[in-house]
Amino acid sequence: MATPAMPEADSIPQAAIQLVKRLNDPGFSSVVPEISRQLQSLQHSQHAWEVADAMLADDDASVRFYGALTFQVKLNKDGKSLSSDEAHALRVRLVSWFIQSLQRSEGRLVLDKLCSTLATYFIQTPVPWGNALAQLICSLYEERVVSDEEASSHQASLAQVISQLPDSKLYPALRFCNILSEDVATKDHLSPQHRHLEGLMKGDVPNAAVLMHRGLSTTNSDIQSETLQTLTNWTGYAQAHWPRDVEGLLHLQKLTNFAMQYLTLGDQDLRDKATEVFTQILEYHLKFLLRDQLDALCNMICNNLGPHCISSIRNEEADPSVISSAKLMTAFGKATVQRLVEAPSDNTTQQLLDLFQQALQGPGYPGDDDECTVSITEFWNDYAEYVVDALEESSSYSDLPWLETSKDRLMRATESYLPKLCSPPTEVFRNWDEDTQESWSSFREDVWDFLQRVVVVPGTDLLAQLVNYALHSLQSKQYLDLEAAIYSLNAVADSVPISDDRSKRMIATLMESSLFAEMADPSLPISIRTKRTVMRLLESYSTFIQSNAQILPSVLTFLLSTMQTAPVSQMKLADAAAKSLKSLCSSCRRSLTAHLGELLQQSPQATSGPSANAYQKEKVMTALACIIQALPNEEAKGQALSLLLEMVERDLNNAVDYINRGAIEDGELAGTSALQYLAGIGEGMQDSGEHTVVDVEEEEDIQWDGKAQQDAYNFWNGEVGQAIQQRILNCFNIVDHLHNQGDAIDAACSVLRTGLTETVPGPFVFPPAVIAGFISKARLNTPRVEAMLITACAFVSAKSRSGVQRPVTEVYKIYEAMVTVTRELDQPGNDPGLAEICIDLMERLIPRYVDVLLAPADEEVAGIFNFVLRCVVGEAPMLKRRAATFLTSFIDLTGPKAPKDLPPSRIAPSAIMAEIGPLLAAALMNEIGGNAQRSELDSICKPLRSFIFTQPAAKRHLEQALISPHFPSQKVIDADKRVFLQKVTMLRGGRQTNVVVKEFWAVCKGTVSSFE
Structure with a gap:
């Protein structure tokens, strides 16, 4: 179907009518977007008034609807620009069309649109339409457009006119009254130009009240329903806009008693409508009553x-x-x-x-x-x-x-x-x-x-009520009722005073009942929801369980049994059980050391049930490691950890066998999962206590804190401990066997990070050389290179703590790998997320490893800082903020805020600033000159303030950037730039710099006209 051409001016109204008919013709469905575009263009054009008149005169109801819509669109666009005479003439036409629509017995669709158009005229006309309701009602009654003067003269007898309106005229009058209040309510608060509407509406409320009273007095259910809705809208408007106008509100309040009678009528629809009216008044306009x-x-x-x-x-x-x-x-x-x-x-x-x-x-x-x-x-x-x-x-x-x-x-x-x-x-x-x-x-x-x-x-005594209900449900085997009781107990857990003896006894009564034994019995008809709610009970009352170790055996049996017996269809239940087991073992680790042997024996069965998966096994491994960490001596920890490592090694060997047999997918899954188990073990083995940071390879770093730390150092640096740690490191070899290494590298990095948070020697506290050796392999095309660099960030932070010897060689090795990645990445915008991690790593080198940061050759250092400056002028907001933060930290190294014990570097930070000063100034002015988003300006101001405060040449560099032909904004004059430069340099990095920058940025963007 060919796209219809735009019509000539002399045939525009008829052409518009044809467009509407084509719009509703299935044969033109392929060009509907173009038809709609042309129609909208006509509705906004200078011919729209004639088009609307022609459409409303058409015999097709769908065309008449578009006629009313065209009037409405044009009013919204150009209504304010009409002259007084034009506005008056337009009102006469609209009211005339409204009367004619009733003579046609117009359908609801066109009638509503005409009412809405008249309401739009009321809102948009430059000549306030006083007595709008009276004029429309009189015009309906006379079946002609009455003048303003006639409408005013009828005001005293308007009640009589309304009483004589037949239903066919009463309904459209009410419909207009309803839509008017609804539309004005959404408009008159938007701008000062609509404030006069409040007075107009207040003047019309007596007429609206008389009209609604007549509507409520009829026996026509459609009119009664419309009246009730109209009352709701007028009540809402009046209460919101003139709540203290007693006289104005009284007109509507008198109708309330009348409307209340509808609450008990036999007609259900009207009863529901009246109920809705009073419900809304009670909820939103209570003071009206x-x-x-x-x-x-x-x-x-x-x-x-x-x-x-x-x-x-x-x-x-x-x-x-x-x-x-x-x-x-x-x-x-x-x-x-x-x-x-x-x-x-x-x-x-x-x-x-x-x-x-x-x-x-x-x-x-x-x-x-x-x-x-x-x-x-x-x-x-x-x-x-x-x-x-x-x-x-x-x-x-x-x-x-x-x-x-x-x-x-x-x-x-x-x-x-x-x-x-x-x-x-x-x-x-x-x-x-x-x-x-x-x-x-x-x-x-x-x-x-x-x-x-x-x-x-x-x-x-809510706790007692809930516990008793739970026990009664348990005794009667009503497990759905039991779930409701446990759900309720979970709800109140945070407010139950566990220190109160009576509360303790109540909770203990439930916990020591047959609850967990029955939950563990797969033969009982207990729903998944009930079991999961009971699992949440363990989390909700974990503090109580920690101090009542006698409960633990039955709880463990419940969780392990659930994992072991859950069918495939209940895998999520088994997952939840594994998660609960991990949480329980983490919080109650010391109470569970006596049960470690049983758990080690039961765990293989629990993790080999019908619904078993890698997630469950990882949680179980973590749970066991938590208990191992709580064992009283390092030898016991080593022995138990060796048993867990045997499970991991067994899975790794299976993975290699799978791969060798050609079952690549199975091998990849088994190998990656084994490393994830290892990461879980490392997480569980983390010491939750507060100890001094210790490097396992540097004896002189040890700050002795009791016998426990010395035992840890002796064991994990001894032959047995080192052998265990080597077994952990050997697990990383699986990465070389995998074709899809991403998940495995991610898991390996998780293993490495677990030890970085440790403060005492342990199996996962690896020598810096091991970590650096792994991370130094990072390249842009390395799978999950982000995980490797995130691990590098954690490593640098861990080795920046006070009292820890600086492993400079290893940090430099990691840094070199990062520099290589940025060089291969080239443009930060190619991968903003990765670039952000690189900048994060660079920032963590300040101040303790500034010598490493500036150690590469001059051209490499220049490339690094150019990379950072490209981040500042890039499109990625988070990357821009990160780069600005790094630059601020680096610039501060050249000023009085710099630490006194900075390590000597190959190049002084001040020399770097002398080189990049012009480039930094250009980058900052590029953003402040209009390219930054307003939300980014505070971040950009940070390096600007440090730059001005610390660098004597800052003013000269900023001036060159402002007068450069590359300055982005053409909306500021040289005088504005001079004033800006003078202000920011006089502030010398003070907080008011941000205000000045935002004002200048606004001028550069064109949102304000001048900068003074």
């Missing part, structure tokens, strides 16, 4: 809506209005929560709270067939929050006479929630759609929040 109206609404809820809602719930009636009634009850409860808490003896309060309590006791699952409970939970959360806030603000409980009653209410609500938290059977949950599952999960999270509030209210 008068005291007697709130009382009337309260009586209606207590005597009608509430009882009907509860009756429907109990009888499992399929009444859709129950949900809307529950939402209204919730909104009312939240709006009056202070009264409901602080007036517990009031009959109405008791009646309402009883309704809220009963609303939680219906059948079904929240989020599925029980939406009522979901809604009411919002109230109970607010109720609990109010109680907690009052407790925090009160100096004495005696100041809260209502507290005992509130405790009782909260505990009764909790009792109702526990069965509601019960998970549906797996087959039921799987049949729910995604929205239902999400809604149910959201409900549980809301109850989680509720319980967290209740538990801090003194005297509620």
